Amino acid sequence: MVRDQVQQRLAELLPAGPDGDRVCTAMREFMLTAGKRMRPVLMVMAARGMGHADDAIIDVGCAVEMVHGASLILDDLPSMDNAELRRGQPTVHRQHGEDVAILASVALLSRAFQVLAELEGVPAPLRSELLATLAAAVGSQGLVGGQFNDLHGSEGARDVQAVQRTNELKTGALFSAALEMAAMTAGASARARALARDCAVQLGQAFQLQDDLRDGDDSALSGKDGGKDAGKCTLITLLGREEVQRRLQTHLQRAFALLAELDGQHDDLVAFAHQHFRST
Amino acid sequence: MVRDQVQQRLAELLPAGPDGDRVCTAMREFMLTAGKRMRPVLMVMAARGMGHADDAIIDVGCAVEMVHGASLILDDLPSMDNAELRRGQPTVHRQHGEDVAILASVALLSRAFQVLAELEGVPAPLRSELLATLAAAVGSQGLVGGQFNDLHGSEGARDVQAVQRTNELKTGALFSAALEMAAMTAGASARARALARDCAVQLGQAFQLQDDLRDGDDSALSGKDGGKDAGKCTLITLLGREEVQRRLQTHLQRAFALLAELDGQHDDLVAFAHQHFRST
Numbered sequence: 001m002v003r004d005q006v007q008q009r010l011a012e013l014l015p016a017g018p019d020g021d022r023v024c025t026a027m028r029e030f031m032l033t034a035g036k037r038m039r040p041v042l043m044v045m046a047a048r049g050m051g052h053a054d055d056a057i058i059d060v061g062c063a064v065e066m067v068h069g070a071s072l073i074l075d076d077l078p079s080m081d082n083a084e085l086r087r088g089q090p091t092v093h094r095q096h097g098e099d100v101a102i103l104a105s106v107a108l109l110s111r112a113f114q115v116l117a118e119l120e121g122v123p124a125p126l127r128s129e130l131l132a133t134l135a136a137a138v139g140s141q142g143l144v145g146g147q148f149n150d151l152h153g154s155e156g157a158r159d160v161q162a163v164q165r166t167n168e169l170k171t172g173a174l175f176s177a178a179l180e181m182a183a184m185t186a187g188a189s190a191r192a193r194a195l196a197r198d199c200a201v202q203l204g205q206a207f208q209l210q211d212d213l214r215d216g217d218d219s220a221l222s223g224k225d226g227g228k229d230a231g232k233c234t235l236i237t238l239l240g241r242e243e244v245q246r247r248l249q250t251h252l253q254r255a256f257a258l259l260a261e262l263d264g265q266h267d268d269l270v271a272f273a274h275q276h277f278r279s280t
Numbered sequence: 281m282v283r284d285q286v287q288q289r290l291a292e293l294l295p296a297g298p299d300g301d302r303v304c305t306a307m308r309e310f311m312l313t314a315g316k317r318m319r320p321v322l323m324v325m326a327a328r329g330m331g332h333a334d335d336a337i338i339d340v341g342c343a344v345e346m347v348h349g350a351s352l353i354l355d356d357l358p359s360m361d362n363a364e365l366r367r368g369q370p371t372v373h374r375q376h377g378e379d380v381a382i383l384a385s386v387a388l389l390s391r392a393f394q395v396l397a398e399l400e401g402v403p404a405p406l407r408s409e410l411l412a413t414l415a416a417a418v419g420s421q422g423l424v425g426g427q428f429n430d431l432h433g434s435e436g437a438r439d440v441q442a443v444q445r446t447n448e449l450k451t452g453a454l455f456s457a458a459l460e461m462a463a464m465t466a467g468a469s470a471r472a473r474a475l476a477r478d479c480a481v482q483l484g485q486a487f488q489l490q491d492d493l494r495d496g497d498d499s500a501l502s503g504k505d506g507g508k509d510a511g512k513c514t515l516i517t518l519l520g521r522e523e524v525q526r527r528l529q530t531h532l533q534r535a536f537a538l539l540a541e542l543d544g545q546h547d548d549l550v551a552f553a554h555q556h557f558r559s560t
Contacts, residue, residue: 023420023428074386079378098359099431102382106354107424109386113393114415117408124404128397131411135394140297140304144387148303151379 006040006065007032009058013115014066026096026104027111031069033087038207038276039064039174043182045272046196050264052186056122059115060130060185064178066112067134071143071174073105080151109138122185130181137177146170158233167208167235168201175204192263199262202255203273209248210277212236252277286320286345287312289338293395294346306376306384307391311349313367318487318556319344319454323462325552326476330544332466336402339395340410340465344458346392347414351423351454353385360431389418402465410461417457426450438513447488447515448481455484472543479542482535483553489528490557492516532557 010031017024040061047057076083076091078098083091093101116131136142146169153166179200183193212234235244252273259266290311297304320341327337356363356371358378363371373381396411416422426449433446459480463473492514515524532553539546 017420021420021425021428022432023424027420070386074382077379077382079382099357100428102354102357102359103424103428106350106386106389106418107420109389110415110418110424114412114419117412117415124408127408128404128411131408132394132397135390135397138386138390139394140301140307140387144303144383144390145301148301148380148383152302 047182050186063112070108142173172204175200199258206251327462330466343392350388422453452484455480479538486531
């Protein structure tokens with residue numbers, strides 16, 4: 001199972017630090033707590049579908065998962081979403097203090113870049129390209145920009161387009177980078193890279209809408225504070241649950257159509273996505 | 281002047297974002313506020329002394345300065361040093377809010393890695409090596425570890441060795457990475473890289489002691505809150521000012537001795553260091 005491979009490799013890439021190193025402890029504990037590993041799983045499936053046979057993609061997937069983890073730790077901080085629960089556990093700052101949470105997040109980010117810079121069996125030009133792609137997905141035109149919009153977007157009037165733009169940055173940027181990095185690692189053509197990005201944008205939107213739909217539900221489903229988004233404007237508050245469910249399905253269908261055009265064989269990925277979104 | 285070249289290039293590498301992008305504004309404003317630019321200046325001088333003639337080293341220096349800037353923004357946060365002034369200005373979180381400060385810091389870190397990944401005129405294997413070196417200097421065995429020790433080291437009894445270890449991580453790690461990156465960029469030998477690292481450790485210690493000596497003085501000298509370290513255990517509280525001044529000179533002399541062994545011609549660097557430390 002891809003998920004187990006990712007889990008095992010994360011444990012190797014994030015060793016326990018020396019005694020009393022609470023930053024290492026926080027990084028490791030948080031990253032090894034069961035997550036969906038959606039990004040690395042999609043990446044590994046996509047890369048294998050495009051013919052990539054070796055394990056370099058597992059490490060690339062772990063780097064993306066570390067960036068995702070770093071962003072979750074930051075999102076939960078008191079000055080951001082001020083969340084108490086994540087993945088069914090107290091958030092990192094509640095367990096280890098705000099300073100340790102911030103430092104753990106920064107250390108995870110740099111560890112992710114280090115893992116890519118030191119990827120074994122991958123030519124240096126490709127490593128640089130992977131790095132540049134991941135760095136761009138974090139910056140002010142990616143996760144950081146999305147988080148800022150998410151926190152401050154509601155200061156003005158917010159319409160469907162503005163919320164979609166926030167979702168694109170907050171979820172889409174890392175999804176797009178992840179699937180483009182999968183195509184890069186598999187040595188796919190420029191056209192395939194572009195298709196992989198487009199497909200990831202659709203999957204990212206579907207994923208974000210599923211998250212919004214669950215956030216209003218019982219928190220046991222998401223492992224997060226129930227209704228944390230109550231004060232925020234999501235597509236559900238703007239369009240209603242039924243329309244959001246319809247849009248989620250549209251994004252999924254578009255993703256599948258793009259996958260059908262992509263080089264290689266993507267039945268596993270399609271089956272995985274069907275399975276994942278079935279419960280929505 | 282190297283300092284002006286760095287300043288100009290930072291302005292190009294950190295463009296103003298779209299209207300209302302407060303994260304970009306905070307990054308740019310903070311990074312363009314006059315700093316000493318100690319790390320890039322030392323790097324450029326060392327690389328040129330080793331025969332490196334082109335401008336790639338300016339970009340490498342800017343990347344290191346962005347990481348340094350990101351670490352200062354984090355150090356000042358309420359959950360860390362809770363500082364009000366930096367470089368004579370209100371700290372980033374006081375000007376823009378804590379969330380924007382954290383996001384700006386994260387965006388600066390990823391921008392630094394992106395700049396290295398996209399360095400023009402530098403072969404990809406060297407870019408990867410530079411990246412791995414910088415990432416290691418940020419992580420739990422570098423800046424992050426140093427900041428954690430600095431915040432939590434005083435929880436137990438603290439001796440001279442423990443304080444020196446914190447200084448090595450907090451200042452030495454980035455100084456060492458900076459001068460090693462200069463040697464790498466100049467295509468220097470493995471021996472020269474190691475000498476550059478050792479020299480940087482000595483310069484970093486001297487620099488940290490100078491900072492400690494100034495912190496007790498008038499805040500106008502440092503542009504920081506005067507006496508912010510009052511609650512912290514520094515070498516001054518453990519050894520007294522006179523001994524610290526003596527040690528600072530010892531570190532400097534060691535640095536100069538190592539520079540004399542380093543490939544190339546380093547009179548400019550020695551003159552610069554003499555000038556910089558003269559006022560201490």
